[in-house]
Amino acid sequence: MSTVRSPMQEALDELSQKWDIPTEISEIHFGKRDDLTEKIVKVGEVFFHMPFLAGPQLYVLWKCLWPDCHNCCEQPIRLPMTENDIELMRNKLGYKTKSDFIKNETTVITFQDKAINDVLITHSMLSMKRKKDETSKDDGKKISCRFLTSSGCGIHPDKPGVCWMFPFLPWRESGDQWWKTESHAKFVFTGACPGFYLDKSLDPIMPTLQDYSKKIYDYLISCHSSQRNSYISTSKTIQYRFLCDLPSTNIKSLK
Numbered sequence: 001m002s003t004v005r006s007p008m009q010e011a012l013d014e015l016s017q018k019w020d021i022p023t024e025i026s027e028i029h030f031g032k033r034d035d036l037t038e039k040i041v042k043v044g045e046v047f048f049h050m051p052f053l054a055g056p057q058l059y060v061l062w063k064c065l066w067p068d069c070h071n072c073c074e075q076p077i078r079l080p081m082t083e084n085d086i087e088l089m090r091n092k093l094g095y096k097t098k099s100d101f102i103k104n105e106t107t108v109i110t111f112q113d114k115a116i117n118d119v120l121i122t123h124s125m126l127s128m129k130r131k132k133d134e135t136s137k138d139d140g141k142k143i144s145c146r147f148l149t150s151s152g153c154g155i156h157p158d159k160p161g162v163c164w165m166f167p168f169l170p171w172r173e174s175g176d177q178w179w180k181t182e183s184h185a186k187f188v189f190t191g192a193c194p195g196f197y198l199d200k201s202l203d204p205i206m207p208t209l210q211d212y213s214k215k216i217y218d219y220l221i222s223c224h225s226s227q228r229n230s231y232i233s234t235s236k237t238i239q240y241r242f243l244c245d246l247p248s249t250n251i252k253s254l255k
């Protein structure tokens, strides 16, 4: 009798065919680790919520395996754009006007997200077409990005900001006063990335966090500006989550 595999099981089975995925990392993807906590480390302007397994006393770290891996470019579910991205990509793709770029290269997407603190957020924004004939109906489907070539991303480094973020989930938290706004980031476990591993120390990932701190901070500022200028409509102003599709249980277990 055949058993129906969940999308996460399918994703991890596919990942395991090529990569060695530690058992603990698989269990985290399925929300099966009761000992999963987090340690917050501030690097630059960003608070990184680093997953920590209290049982074996191990951190979950990450290292990008590019160019041996390009899973995140083979299966993005959307490529939402900030105002900065639109200008960057308009130039990159040779459009004279913003309106021509938007008309030909983007779709309007609206999706809901319950990723953080169980708050349901509705986002509406422009998303770059991953295939030439993409429509809004394709949002949420895994589609290999048309800019992926045999030698990597064909538009690197002028690619949308969201492409720089994965597998981090960045968000902002603000109090009543704008000057208290903080930038945060944590990993998302979608089953697409084989780069997670375990270590007793945060030391190996510190250079990466230093590198990503500025990228994440700049990206969140760009998201904020895009929202202010109506390029992004979000039902809640403190959080942004893009690109990755994941069961909310994965995030809840990391809180």
Ligand code: SF4
Pocket: 063, 064, 065, 066, 069, 070, 071, 072, 073, 166, 167, 192, 193, 194, 195
């Ligand atoms: S899926 Fe993960 S390891 Fe692979 S290229 Fe993307 S970020 Fe790097």
Ligand code: SF4
Pocket: 072, 073, 076, 145, 146, 147, 148, 149, 152, 153, 154, 155, 156, 159, 160, 163
């Ligand atoms: S634009 Fe480049 S980095 Fe982004 S998904 Fe496409 S190929 Fe990957």
